[in-house]
Amino acid sequence: MAANSDLSAARQFHDQTTHTPSSVRTSGHALDWDIKPFPFKVYTKLSPIPLPRTFELPTADTLGALAPATFPPAPRLTLEHLSAVLYLSAGVTRKKTYPGGGEVLFRAAPSTGALYQTEVYVAVGAVDGLEPGLYHFCPGDFALRRLRDGDVRAALAEAAADPSLARRAATVMLTAIYWRNTWKYQARGFRHLYWDSGTMLANLSAVANARGWAPRLLTGFVDADVNRLLGLDPAREAALELVAVGPEGAPAPPADALPAISDETLPLSSREVDYPSLRQMQQASMLPSADAVRAWRESAPPAPRNPRRSLTPLPPARAEAGRPLGETIQHRGSARRFSEASLTAAELATTLWWATRWVDADVPPGLVDPYLVVNAVDDVAPGAYRYWPEAHALEVVSTGNYRADSAHLCLEQALGGDAAAVIYFLAPLDALLASFGTRGYRLANLQAGLIGGRAYLAAYGQRFGASGLTFYDRKVVEFFSPHAAGLDAIFVTALGRAVRPPW
Numbered sequence: 290m291a292a293n294s295d296l297s298a299a300r301q302f303h304d305q306t307t308h309t310p311s312s313v314r315t316s317g318h319a320l321d322w323d324i325k326p327f328p329f330k331v332y333t334k335l336s337p338i339p340l341p342r343t344f345e346l347p348t349a350d351t352l353g354a355l356a357p358a359t360f361p362p363a364p365r366l367t368l369e370h371l372s373a374v375l376y377l378s379a380g381v382t383r384k385k386t387y388p389g390g391g392e393v394l395f396r397a398a399p400s401t402g403a404l405y406q407t408e409v410y411v412a413v414g415a416v417d418g419l420e421p422g423l424y425h426f427c428p429g430d431f432a433l434r435r436l437r438d439g440d441v442r443a444a445l446a447e448a449a450a451d452p453s454l455a456r457r458a459a460t461v462m463l464t465a466i467y468w469r470n471t472w473k474y475q476a477r478g479f480r481h482l483y484w485d486s487g488t489m490l491a492n493l494s495a496v497a498n499a500r501g502w503a504p505r506l507l508t509g510f511v512d513a514d515v516n517r518l519l520g521l522d523p524a525r526e527a528a529l530e531l532v533a534v535g536p537e538g539a540p541a542p543p544a545d546a547l548p549a550i551s552d553e554t555l556p557l558s559s560r561e562v563d564y565p566s567l568r569q570m571q572q573a574s575m576l577p578s579a580d581a582v583r584a585w586r587e588s589a590p591p592a593p594r595n596p597r598r599s600l601t602p603l604p605p606a607r608a609e610a611g612r613p614l615g616e617t618i619q620h621r622g623s624a625r626r627f628s629e630a631s632l633t634a635a636e637l638a639t640t641l642w643w644a645t646r647w648v649d650a651d652v653p654p655g656l657v658d659p660y661l662v663v664n665a666v667d668d669v670a671p672g673a674y675r676y677w678p679e680a681h682a683l684e685v686v687s688t689g690n691y692r693a694d695s696a697h698l699c700l701e702q703a704l705g706g707d708a709a710a711v712i713y714f715l716a717p718l719d720a721l722l723a724s725f726g727t728r729g730y731r732l733a734n735l736q737a738g739l740i741g742g743r744a745y746l747a748a749y750g751q752r753f754g755a756s757g758l759t760f761y762d763r764k765v766v767e768f769f770s771p772h773a774a775g776l777d778a779i780f781v782t783a784l785g786r787a788v789r790p791p792w
């Protein structure tokens with residue numbers, strides 16, 4: 290089977306990792322706390338390069354930062370700005386100690402189960418205060434470690450089949466360490482790799498926008514080459530996305546063949562459990578060559594879906610949240626409980642509009658369809674809807690009070706019923722696979738995670754709450770059917786007023 294062409298692998302994986310009431314009841318998976326993975330990747334033999342801890346947080350308005358290209362381009366990247374970007378994307382923003390002594394270091398971007406499997410690397414070409422090279426970012430000690438000396442951008446440009454990476458000042462690369470997530474979520478964790486890197490990309494692209502870094506997201510690259518460049522053990526960790534940042538300068542010198550690297554890291558736990566189906570899913574969606582990447586980028590997306598009934602326009606989105614981006618991210622925390630209080634139509638409209646504007650990327654927007662359960666939004670009748678981003682309007686699927694249904698759909702979590710509104714991302718998965726090959730499965734999960742992450746920022750910017758949620762897959766589709774017939778449930782984000790704000 291040629292790489293990225295085993296569409297049934299993605300379909301089967303998705304179906305085998307669906308949640309149903311009985312699969313959840315009978316899973317029998319108990320958390321083994323003795324082998325809970327350590328949340329940081331620590332290179333034992335590389336010296337830390339401490340990042341500056343005093344830097345300006347971006348003062349740009351949170352909503353404005355969700356729009357690309359509205360900030361003057363930065364002429365140079367600086368180490369202070371890189372520090373701020375890494376902190377607000379992946380840094381430790383708060384610590385919580387639990388009775389009995391347990392401690393969780395919460396991070397800037399939300400992540401399933403606070404397990405934080407997403408790792409960050411930077412290929413540096415032109416950053417004031419930092420030698421060219423390849424670096425790993427550790428949020429634990431807020432330091433970089435140099436994995437490779439010298440400019441690796443030319444090799445990265447080849448691996449990404451994008452010559453502009455050899456000219457951009459730097460490229461940030463997100464990877465995921467499977468075991469950190471599968472410890473709790475088993476093979477379904479594959480989906481989380483993309484949801485959680487999506488929420489991190491929401492922060493990263495907003496902060497980079499605010500700094501004038503013109504971030505460009507690349508989801509297509511030769512996986513094996515990027516993994517090798519980063520020195521990853523591909524059985525345990527894989528590159529997920531690349532983000533080119535900063536101005537273009539003179540191209541990096543052509544790449545010499547880079548030697549393999551495999552620097553020693555601290556074991557995450559005394560024992561790890563392998564989930565072959567997750568590894569195989571990642572493998573089956575790899576692109577094998579630069580030619581394959583270029584061809585893949587030309588893939589035509591699925592035909593656009595069209596409304597069936599008349600649309601009700603939403604109020605125009607607010608241009609400003611009134612809260613600076615840095616403050617929004619520092620004070621963000623997933624709502625643990627929503628009051629049943631309502632949102633205004635303007636608050637919902639602003640969140641939906643900004644969340645669904647797109648980032649500069651190698652794939653088109655609109656691969657996932659935002660459906661909604663509205664529980665309590667002023668001037669919007671409670672019910673089920675489809676939001677149409679281009680028209681910025683709602684199509685009624687059905688009206689009714691669906692609080693109990695929504696809590697049930699969200700794996701019986703009260704958050705889904707108490708929220709003012711819940712966004713259910715569904716996708717034409719089979720059509721996405723036909724367009725983008727097996728990698729279409731990554732894209733569906735990533736795009737939903739990224740829009741969900743942007744919804745978090747829009748919500749916290751406006752001073753209300755949000756939480757990602759998991760769900761009973763088929764029940765979600767059934768709930769929105771016949772409108773959603775043929776689609777698959779991908780991800781859920783709930784919006785509302787938290788009973789207790791995160792701080």
Ligand SMILES: Cc1cc2nc3c(=O)[nH]c(=O)nc-3n(C[C@H](O)[C@H](O)[C@H](O)COP(=O)(O)O)c2cc1C
Nearest residue numbers: 395396399400401402403484488622623757758759
């Ligand atoms: C993709 C995603 C899925 C999530 N699913 C749930 C969920 O099903 N239930 C829940 O209570 N929280 C959920 N969360 C919230 C996480 O538990 C939360 O992000 C994590 O504990 C870190 O806390 P923080 O967001 O407050 O920083 C989810 C978050 C994300 C990003």
